Amino acid sequence: MLKLTNIETYYGQIQALKGIHLEVEEGKIVTLLGANGAGKSTTMRTIAGLIKPKRGTVEFLGQNVTGMRPHQLLRKGISLVPEGRAILSTMTVLENLEMGAYHRKDHDVKKDIQNVMKRFPILEERQSQLAGTLSGGQQQMLAIARALLAKPKLLLLDEPSMGLAPLIVAEIFNIIKEIKEDGTTVLLVEQNAKQALKIADYGYVMETGKIIIEGPADDLLKDERIVEAYLGKKKTTV
Amino acid sequence: MLGELLNPYYLQVLCFILINIMLALSIYVPLSSGQLSLGSAGFMGIGAYTSALLTIHYELPLYVTILVGALLAGVIGIIVGIPSLRLTGVYLAIATLGFGEVIRVLFVNWESLTKGSVGLTGIPQLGRELLKFAKSIGIEPSALGLKNNQFVYLSLVIVLLIIVLFILWFVIRQQNSRIGRAYSSIQMDEKAAESMGINITYYKVLAFAQGAFIAGLAGALFAHTIGYISPSDFSYHRAVEILIFTVFGGSEVIIGSVFGATILTLLPEVLRFVSDYRYIFYGIMLVILMAVRPQGILDLYLFYRLKGKRIKRGTS
Numbered sequence: 189m190l191k192l193t194n195i196e197t198y199y200g201q202i203q204a205l206k207g208i209h210l211e212v213e214e215g216k217i218v219t220l221l222g223a224n225g226a227g228k229s230t231t232m233r234t235i236a237g238l239i240k241p242k243r244g245t246v247e248f249l250g251q252n253v254t255g256m257r258p259h260q261l262l263r264k265g266i267s268l269v270p271e272g273r274a275i276l277s278t279m280t281v282l283e284n285l286e287m288g289a290y291h292r293k294d295h296d297v298k299k300d301i302q303n304v305m306k307r308f309p310i311l312e313e314r315q316s317q318l319a320g321t322l323s324g325g326q327q328q329m330l331a332i333a334r335a336l337l338a339k340p341k342l343l344l345l346d347e348p349s350m351g352l353a354p355l356i357v358a359e360i361f362n363i364i365k366e367i368k369e370d371g372t373t374v375l376l377v378e379q380n381a382k383q384a385l386k387i388a389d390y391g392y393v394m395e396t397g398k399i400i401i402e403g404p405a406d407d408l409l410k411d412e413r414i415v416e417a418y419l420g421k422k423k424t425t426v
Numbered sequence: 427m428l429g430e431l432l433n434p435y436y437l438q439v440l441c442f443i444l445i446n447i448m449l450a451l452s453i454y455v456p457l458s459s460g461q462l463s464l465g466s467a468g469f470m471g472i473g474a475y476t477s478a479l480l481t482i483h484y485e486l487p488l489y490v491t492i493l494v495g496a497l498l499a500g501v502i503g504i505i506v507g508i509p510s511l512r513l514t515g516v517y518l519a520i521a522t523l524g525f526g527e528v529i530r531v532l533f534v535n536w537e538s539l540t541k542g543s544v545g546l547t548g549i550p551q552l553g554r555e556l557l558k559f560a561k562s563i564g565i566e567p568s569a570l571g572l573k574n575n576q577f578v579y580l581s582l583v584i585v586l587l588i589i590v591l592f593i594l595w596f597v598i599r600q601q602n603s604r605i606g607r608a609y610s611s612i613q614m615d616e617k618a619a620e621s622m623g624i625n626i627t628y629y630k631v632l633a634f635a636q637g638a639f640i641a642g643l644a645g646a647l648f649a650h651t652i653g654y655i656s657p658s659d660f661s662y663h664r665a666v667e668i669l670i671f672t673v674f675g676g677s678e679v680i681i682g683s684v685f686g687a688t689i690l691t692l693l694p695e696v697l698r699f700v701s702d703y704r705y706i707f708y709g710i711m712l713v714i715l716m717a718v719r720p721q722g723i724l725d726l727y728l729f730y731r732l733k734g735k736r737i738k739r740g741t742s
Contacts, residue, residue: 236621262622269621275618279611290623
């Protein structure tokens with residue numbers, strides 16, 4: 189569905205991505221792991237069109253979409269939930285959801301908003317409240333709900349668990365699983381490697397702008413190198 | 427009795443209030459998309475000089491030249507707006523302020539066209555043209571119980587009022603449309619707006635150009651109201667004055683611009699002794715306002731309360 193070939197992205201003089209090859213299969217959850225500064229978010233931003241790669245190609249549904257602008261990519265079916273819950277804080281929850289369907293011209297928006305609210309009952313309860321007054325977890329749910337209203341084929345989630353309480357994180361991951369079951373492909377960037385690999389089908393591990401390990405999620409969960417670097421090694425007692 | 431009330435002086439003050447409301451709106455519109463543009467004085471100058479020169483040299487009808495002046499300001503707004511996209515916040519403010527100065531210096535130095543710092547005189551006045559028109563279709567001011575100069579200013583006020591009401595109607599309608607939603611989402615969070623599929627380049631340039639058009643229109647009407655313009659009318663002071671209209675009144679709500687422009691145009695007239703110290707007064711006021719009420723006198727919260735809506739806060 190999505191294929192990145194030899195992507196190199198720069199911030200000014202600094203090379204953030206050094207030739208990324210990545211593939212996302214339809215109907216799967218693919219996760220992108222790595223430490224701070226590994227280039228995970230840059231990869232996401234490149235896919236969503238927020239930043240143009242210097243070299244390499246992005247293919248979506250067999251079409252070359254390299255260098256397209258975000259609003260064009262959204263029409264093609266790529267929707268990004270940016271890092272740090274970018275919600276519109278002085279609009280109400282309902283207005284935020286309506287904004288998610290901004291580019292759509294069909295008449296099912298109202299129905300879809302109802303459906304999304306069923307999945308996120310807390311949003312229905314607070315629909316007339318200003319979005320800025322929601323708690324962190326609720327804001328993250330709102331951001332995901334809003335992205336879903338764009339009816340994406342591919343949903344990009346940039347660190348949805350960041351700064352949230354463990355219980356809420358578990359809830360968010362459940363929702364991501366449900367989204368996949370509804371037929372939306374998900375590319376998930378996470379620092380929370382263990383949780384992400386548990387729900388993912390396939391995983392990539394990045395380090396300093398390169399992909400160093402990739403494989404089916406189950407294998408990665410057992411991979412010694414990953415266990416050591418990201419999941420925390422069990423200390424052997426002396 | 428009626429003659430007493432329709433004092434030309436009062437009417438002229440009313441004209442300036444209406445023009446200043448337009449100028450305040452020319453800052454409000456780009457600001458509603460998160461762009462602080464201080465170029466309004468420059469765009470106003472473009473509108474004023476364009477319309478004035480066209481009427482002086484080509485004797486075109488005023489409604490044509492005023493529209494051409496506003497449109498030219500709008501087009502230049504697009505041209506300036508595109509490179510300014512890379513700038514946000516205070517950097518955009520400085521760049522647009524610089525643009526305004528460039529325009530002013532151009533007016534000072536392009537003497538063959540603009541007569542330099544002397545300025546342009548003998549610009550046809552809109553009110554007098556309206557009087558001529560009224561007489562040509564057989565309406566005599568005296569038949570309405572008005573003196574000639576009362577008719578001149580009264581008709582001018584009516585025309586300006588119609589234009590201001592139209593702009594207000596347009597901006598308010600726009601705010602509740604797709605365009606308005608795009609503006610306010612860009613203002614709140616550009617990244618979020620972009621990820622929702624809003625073409626932020628297009629909407630930012632559109633908002634900027636709309637502001638420039640309104641400023642150009644106000645400038646052209648200004649030229650044909652007072653009949654004399656010089657580069658100093660469009661200087662840095664004017665830019666700051668326009669900004670203060672909006673900031674003082676409240677930049678979150680459209681009525682803030684109307685309120686700010688009205689109060690701050692009236693104030694120096696009512697308190698004559700303040701007039702000379704206007705800029706000192708403005709400066710002090712701005713400092714106090716920024717410290718105490720940075721959103722301006724009128725804000726969204728006030729309107730929520732007036733409507734009886736309770737803003738829910740917290741998570742419970």
